[in-house]
Amino acid sequence: MREISYLEAxxxxxTQEMERDPRVFLIGEDIGEYGxxxxxxxxxxxxxxxxxxxxxxxTELGLTGAATGAALIGMRPIAEIMFMDFTTLASEQLVNxxxxxxxxxxxxxxxxxxxxxxxxxxxxxxxHHSQSFENWFVHVPGLKVAMPSTPYDAKGLLISSIRDNxxxxxxxxxxxxxxxxxxxxxxxEIPLGQADxxxxxxxxxxxxTAIMVKKSQEAAEQLAQEGIDVExxxxxxxxxxxxxxxxxxxxxxxKVLIVHEAVKxxxxxxxxxxxxxxxxxxxxxxxxxxxxAGREVPIPYNRNLERAAxxxxxxxxxxxxxxxxxxx
Amino acid sequence: MTLTKENAEKYLLQMYQIRAFxxxxxxxxxxxxxxxxxxxxxxxxxxxxxxxxxxxxTDYIIGHHRGHGLTIAKGADLNLxxxxxxxxxxGYCRGRGGSMHIAxxxxxxxxxxxxxGGGLPLAVGIGIGLKMEAENRVLLCFFGxxxxxxxxxxxxxxxxxxxxxxxxxxxxxxxxxxxxxSRDWTTSKKIAxxxxxxGLTSTATxxxxxxxxxxxxxxxxxxxxxxxxxxxxxxxxxxWRGHSKSDRNRYRTNEEIEAWKKKDPILKFRKYCKTxxxxxxxxxxxxxxxxxxxxESARVFAESSPEPDVQTLEEGVYAP
Numbered sequence: 001m002r003e004i005s006y007l008e009a010x011x012x013x014x015t016q017e018m019e020r021d022p023r024v025f026l027i028g029e030d031i032g033e034y035g036x037x038x039x040x041x042x043x044x045x046x047x048x049x050x051x052x053x054x055x056x057x058x059t060e061l062g063l064t065g066a067a068t069g070a071a072l073i074g075m076r077p078i079a080e081i082m083f084m085d086f087t088t089l090a091s092e093q094l095v096n097x098x099x100x101x102x103x104x105x106x107x108x109x110x111x112x113x114x115x116x117x118x119x120x121x122x123x124x125x126x127x128h129h130s131q132s133f134e135n136w137f138v139h140v141p142g143l144k145v146a147m148p149s150t151p152y153d154a155k156g157l158l159i160s161s162i163r164d165n166x167x168x169x170x171x172x173x174x175x176x177x178x179x180x181x182x183x184x185x186x187x188x189e190i191p192l193g194q195a196d197x198x199x200x201x202x203x204x205x206x207x208x209t210a211i212m213v214k215k216s217q218e219a220a221e222q223l224a225q226e227g228i229d230v231e232x233x234x235x236x237x238x239x240x241x242x243x244x245x246x247x248x249x250x251x252x253x254x255k256v257l258i259v260h261e262a263v264k265x266x267x268x269x270x271x272x273x274x275x276x277x278x279x280x281x282x283x284x285x286x287x288x289x290x291x292x293a294g295r296e297v298p299i300p301y302n303r304n305l306e307r308a309a310x311x312x313x314x315x316x317x318x319x320x321x322x323x324x325x326x327x328x
Numbered sequence: 329m330t331l332t333k334e335n336a337e338k339y340l341l342q343m344y345q346i347r348a349f350x351x352x353x354x355x356x357x358x359x360x361x362x363x364x365x366x367x368x369x370x371x372x373x374x375x376x377x378x379x380x381x382x383x384x385x386t387d388y389i390i391g392h393h394r395g396h397g398l399t400i401a402k403g404a405d406l407n408l409x410x411x412x413x414x415x416x417x418x419g420y421c422r423g424r425g426g427s428m429h430i431a432x433x434x435x436x437x438x439x440x441x442x443x444x445g446g447g448l449p450l451a452v453g454i455g456i457g458l459k460m461e462a463e464n465r466v467l468l469c470f471f472g473x474x475x476x477x478x479x480x481x482x483x484x485x486x487x488x489x490x491x492x493x494x495x496x497x498x499x500x501x502x503x504x505x506x507x508x509x510s511r512d513w514t515t516s517k518k519i520a521x522x523x524x525x526x527g528l529t530s531t532a533t534x535x536x537x538x539x540x541x542x543x544x545x546x547x548x549x550x551x552x553x554x555x556x557x558x559x560x561x562x563x564x565x566x567x568w569r570g571h572s573k574s575d576r577n578r579y580r581t582n583e584e585i586e587a588w589k590k591k592d593p594i595l596k597f598r599k600y601c602k603t604x605x606x607x608x609x610x611x612x613x614x615x616x617x618x619x620x621x622x623x624e625s626a627r628v629f630a631e632s633s634p635e636p637d638v639q640t641l642e643e644g645v646y647a648p
Contacts, residue, residue, distance in 0.1 A: 022460075023460075025456075025460070027456075051460070054456070054491070056487065056490075057486060057487075057490070059483040059486065059487055061449060061479060061480055061483055062449045062452060062480070062483030062484055062486070062487045063449075063487070064449070065446075065448070065449020065450050065452065065453060065480070065484070066449055066450075066452040066453035066456060066487060067453055068449070068450055068453055069390075069449065069450035069451060069452060069453025069454040069455075069456070069457070070453035070454065070456050070457040070460075071453070072438060072450065072453070072454060072457075073388070073438075073454055073457040073458070073461075074457065074461075075453075075456070075457040075460060077453070092443060092446070092480070093446075093449050093450070096442075096443050096446060097441075097443070097446055097449075097450060101439070102644060102645070102646075102647055103424055103644050103645050104421060104424050104425040104429040104431075104439075105420075105421050105424070105425060105429065105431040105433065105439055106419070106420065106421035106422035106423070106424045106425065106644060107422065107643065107644035107647075108420070108421070108431060108432075108433040108434075109431070109433050109438075110647040111647075112647075141645050142645055142646070144646075165647035165648065166646050166647050
């Protein structure tokens with residue numbers, strides 16, 4: 001099968017859906033001629049024109065509300081927030097409006113929109129262009145949250161998100177944009193709420209999201225040489241969450257390490273740990289549930305400091321080794 | 329614009345229905361029948377009815393937290409509306425929204441909003457959607473003087489003008505954002521000037537004069553429908569009651585309230601209709617009586633309606 005990048009997979013999903021459904025349009029900052037800050041929508045203006053590629057001035061609140069309003073009367077907009085850090089500016093419309101309009105109107109309406117945004121550190125962009133806020137949105141009933149780790153997942157999840165009748169926060173990781181993988185040319189859906197086992201193993205389970213899936217895979221190769229057989233579960237969507245796949249994996253291995261880039265306190269790892277602890281997998285645990293996540297700091301500028309602020313392959317290896325020897 | 333006798337009677341009936349609804353809302357609250365709070369629009373009836381009288385049934389409105397009047401003017405079923413106010417299962421929002429979120433999507437009312445300025449960015453997107461569907465429909469977006477100071481207002485003005493959306497933004501300047509007097513930072517004329525700064529044709533009206541409101545909004549609606557883009561109308565009016573039920577009226581005087589009551593929009597419209605020989609005093613009283621009777625039967629309907637089943641709590645969060 002042909003290989004394309006994660007970035008190209010996102011673009012292809014949007015392009016194919018726009019070709020299929022005239023109600024789909026893009027709205028965001030610098031997404032037209034500029035192609036988006038990360039070039040995700042590059043070339044789409046030529047195909048779809050200014051009527052469906054709506055470049056906006058710097059108006060994160062306004063453009064997110066505009067996407068929400070258009071969705072309220074049956075359009076299927078895709079809003080881009082240039083950096084996830086700027087979703088702070090958009091959150092009133094996303095959290096108070098998009099997520100709630102259906103429920104507070106007693107189910108009279110739907111809000112079929114996608115808010116795409118790149119998260120994560122590693123680009124030297126410092127405190128205001130590096131954050132991972134997924135758990136803020138996971139906390140809001142009415143929103144769905146997708147977080148793909150591969151080009152294949154990016155395309156399938158984005159197509160599902162666009163076709164979904166609810167607001168979906170679609171979080172892309174900047175460091176994954178250039179990664180390549182096999183992606184079918186035809187459109188396909190990956191259901192929201194379906195986890196994927198990225199590596200099968202028997203000794204311990206790593207549940208990882210976004211870039212941490214890739215890092216965990218690298219760590220697993222090293223750990224395999226040491227005789228530690230790691231299973232990697234990628235939830236792919238955080239809300240809805242496929243608890244069944246997670247619980248089954250933990251039941252199988254008896255040990256679990258949760259890895260994400262976002263700050264540990266209040267991060268999604270706490271939710272995962274809670275889900276496991278409340279489930280039938282609890283009785284199968286052979287060691288405490290461990291979490292490896294972002295340190296309790298804003299993302300700093302200096303390369304070494306920035307690297308130290310989030311889990312790296314060597315951190316995952318070390319934590320997994322520790323877990324392998326841990327007992328209840 | 330000339331006013332037909334039929335329309336004059338319709339507008340007077342709607343204004344009285346709004347007044348009666350708000351009075352009933354207050355009474356029900358005082359009697360301990362209502363859970364929560366409410367924001368009453370007594371004194372602002374001409375702004376709601378005059379503005380919405382310019383729309384076709386297939387057009388849309390989107391409102392603000394003081395939205396009972398807008399909902400009635402858009403032609404809501406009074407029973408379903410009162411049932412929602414009472415939080416009942418057969419209310420417009422199945423008891424999920426209450427006073428601050430009444431919506432009638434089929435009737436073109438895209439809902440009241442609990443966040444000041446919250447409807448403004450939505451209006452831009454609704455306008456984008458209306459342009460894309462190309463069915464020549466328009467939207468009236470209502471907000472208050474409080475919202476006019478928010479970032480959402482300014483971003484929305486810029487985007488609305490940029491995309492030339494078929495929207496008339498209607499600011500109901502009732503003089504106070506909760507306790508903060510709009511005169512301390514702006515006037516209706518200045519709010520209109522904010523629209524002009526961004527390129528929108530903008531006017532300020534005597535918001536208690538239904539004819540003046542209707543004429544100004546009609547120009548905006550005609551412009552929007554003709555592809556001429558958005559405009560802004562600021563209706564200068566006054567809320568007789570407090571901001572919500574927590575209000576002790578510490579920030580204004582009784583003299584001020586009494587002075588505005590002398591500018592009652594309903595009596596002003598009655599006087600106009602009498603002079604123009606559209607509605608006699610006798611007919612006006614008959615209309616008033618009907619309005620209060622309509623609200624009384626809505627109250628009976630609401631009070632005899634069932635509570636939502638707690639088992640349905642999680643229904644409607646997500647669409648299938």
